Amino acid sequence: MPPSPHFPPPDDMCLAIPGKLLEITDDGHGVRMGRANFGGIVKQVCLEYTPEVVTGDYILVHVGFALSKVDEEEAARTYKLLEEMEQLGELDAPEPESVPPDWKT
Amino acid sequence: MKFLDEYRNEDLAKKIVAEIHNIVTQPWVLMEVCGGQTHTIVKYGIDHLLPAQVELVHGPGCPVCVTSLEMIDKAHAIARRPDVIFCSFGDMLRVPGSDSDLLILKSRGADVRVVYSPIDCLKIARANPDKKVVFFAIGFETTAPANAMAVWQAARQGIKNFSVLVSHVLVPPAMAAILESPLNRVQGFLGPGHVCTVMGYHEYEPLAERYRVPIVITGFEPLDLLQGTLMTVRQLEKGTHEVENQYPRVVQREGNAVAQDLVKKVFEVCDRKWRGVGMIPASGYTLREEFAAHNAERIFDVAEINTAESDICISGQVLRGVKKPHDCPAFGKQCTPDHPLGATMVSAEGACAAYYAYGRHLQMEQPVGVGA
Numbered sequence: 512m513p514p515s516p517h518f519p520p521p522d523d524m525c526l527a528i529p530g531k532l533l534e535i536t537d538d539g540h541g542v543r544m545g546r547a548n549f550g551g552i553v554k555q556v557c558l559e560y561t562p563e564v565v566t567g568d569y570i571l572v573h574v575g576f577a578l579s580k581v582d583e584e585e586a587a588r589t590y591k592l593l594e595e596m597e598q599l600g601e602l603d604a605p606e607p608e609s610v611p612p613d614w615k616t
Numbered sequence: 617m618k619f620l621d622e623y624r625n626e627d628l629a630k631k632i633v634a635e636i637h638n639i640v641t642q643p644w645v646l647m648e649v650c651g652g653q654t655h656t657i658v659k660y661g662i663d664h665l666l667p668a669q670v671e672l673v674h675g676p677g678c679p680v681c682v683t684s685l686e687m688i689d690k691a692h693a694i695a696r697r698p699d700v701i702f703c704s705f706g707d708m709l710r711v712p713g714s715d716s717d718l719l720i721l722k723s724r725g726a727d728v729r730v731v732y733s734p735i736d737c738l739k740i741a742r743a744n745p746d747k748k749v750v751f752f753a754i755g756f757e758t759t760a761p762a763n764a765m766a767v768w769q770a771a772r773q774g775i776k777n778f779s780v781l782v783s784h785v786l787v788p789p790a791m792a793a794i795l796e797s798p799l800n801r802v803q804g805f806l807g808p809g810h811v812c813t814v815m816g817y818h819e820y821e822p823l824a825e826r827y828r829v830p831i832v833i834t835g836f837e838p839l840d841l842l843q844g845t846l847m848t849v850r851q852l853e854k855g856t857h858e859v860e861n862q863y864p865r866v867v868q869r870e871g872n873a874v875a876q877d878l879v880k881k882v883f884e885v886c887d888r889k890w891r892g893v894g895m896i897p898a899s900g901y902t903l904r905e906e907f908a909a910h911n912a913e914r915i916f917d918v919a920e921i922n923t924a925e926s927d928i929c930i931s932g933q934v935l936r937g938v939k940k941p942h943d944c945p946a947f948g949k950q951c952t953p954d955h956p957l958g959a960t961m962v963s964a965e966g967a968c969a970a971y972y973a974y975g976r977h978l979q980m981e982q983p984v985g986v987g988a
Contacts, residue, residue: 562874585864585865
């Protein structure tokens with residue numbers, strides 16, 4: 512079944528998503544701003560809470576505010592742990608239901 | 617997109633699912649706290665991939681859902697005023713109050729505007745000096761820094777025609793309320809990753825200790841949720857109750873200190889009524905007295921309004937993880953996203969809306985046993 516047209520709304524306030532910081536600017540009123548690219552969509556982002564970020568960093572953005580820098584080393588470490596996860600137990604485990612075809616959407 | 621796509625990898629998901637099947641020896645009930653996590657779980661069918669012993673119940677972390685009807689009616693009373701430009705996040709527009717919603721008010725001539733960020737309201741206020749610009753400041757700790765910054769900047773820049781109607785809520789007191797309930801079934805939590813990006817996770821350590829529940833701070837992608845589930849089940853099977861961080865790529869134990877500082881300068885903790893749940897002590901933020909000039913409740917003197925919820929709706933029990941959407945006789949029948957009866961159908965992040973959007977109401981019509 513296709514998702515309801517209501518869901519998810521394009522301006523869902525609770526999503527926080529990672530974007531790549533393209534540029535650091537000022538809003539003309541002394542507020543540190545920037546532009547970030549979210550998979551092709553470029554939006555204005557307030558950088559007041561992430562004084563450490565520089566152009567090229569990935570930042571986690573929620574309602575127009577960067578809340579943290581995405582730690583690429585931690586991301587790689589977590590991912591490697593998952594990839595290397597011990598598979599011996601799999602032989603005894605029941606076959607889980609197959610992963611839905613739209614998993615990668 | 618980088619940092620999203622790789623966390624949807626099917627092969628890795630199968631590995632984690634297999635590991636969960638492998639380690640589980642008895643039934644466990646886990647709660648994911650955030651509406652965004654519920655959304656991912658239902659969208660990807662994660663709950664159907666888990667062993668039958670591992671039950672996920674859905675938590676109260678949908679800020680739109682838990683905003684009290686009284687506060688929504690106050691918002692509508694303010695939005696109706698001809699001297700007001702009422703600004704809101706888009707997902708509040710359809711939320712029904714006692715007799716209307718913001719979209720209906722807009723169609724009747726109210727100046728209701730959707731903003732992406734509260735800081736956009738400052739531009740609107742500057743451009744409309746003869747109007748009072750009000751922002752509906754709802755949300756959990758994740759949204760508090762944005763709303764705090766809008767108020768702080770309005771004060772700093774002397775933007776006198778900007779105010780906020782604050783209905784902020786806090787996660788840890790809600791988790792404590794769930795755990796204190798005699799009906800509680802939750803034995804472990806997938807903690808709120810983005811709330812902890814701001815606040816850190818040290819404030820969850822006393823909860824884990826006091827109630828002896830494992831809390832795993834978890835992200836929002838399918839692999840995050842599966843890994844968070846695995847970590848929680850591992851702790852339950854071992855009998856430990858620690859706070860662990862599944863989401864270290866954005867969450868640090870101390871959180872974002874710069875954001876916390878400004879939130880503390882602008883807001884103070886208050887008692888807060890949650891829709892469907894009731895009053896929870898010290899579970900919200902309200903503006904500090906020094907920002908009273910930007911407090912819409914003061915400026916517009918909106919009186920307390922008596923409100924009544926649907927008597928069929930079980931959203932309060934859904935929000936506390938006691939029941940699931942398909943336990944409700946109205947789910948998918950009288951109650952749909954177009955005609956929501958209660959909190960959890962109202963917002964896209966509500967558990968009932970998520971179940972509906974991904975066809976769970978259709979599965980109910982199949983002869984397979986569904987429901988608790």
